[in-house]
Amino acid sequence: MLPPSARTSGRTSDAERTGDHGDFEAVHRCGVLTAESPAGQYKYQDIELAAAHLHGMLDALG
Secondary structure (H helix, E strand, C coil): CCCHHHHHHCCCCHHHHHHHHHCCCCCCHHHHHHHHHHHHHCCCHHHHHHHHHHHHHHHHHC
């Protein structure tokens, strides 16, 4: 969601547009697990493999 100043002016900067999807420094384990399970259930193999890879990377970090 955009900050109120961006909504009222009608103009946004690149920083304001990134929102939640722009932060790849803080990947949460629960989000990866949430993506991994339904991807396997609904046969989205590429998403399942990517989520499993991220899950493995998070496990390796501790």
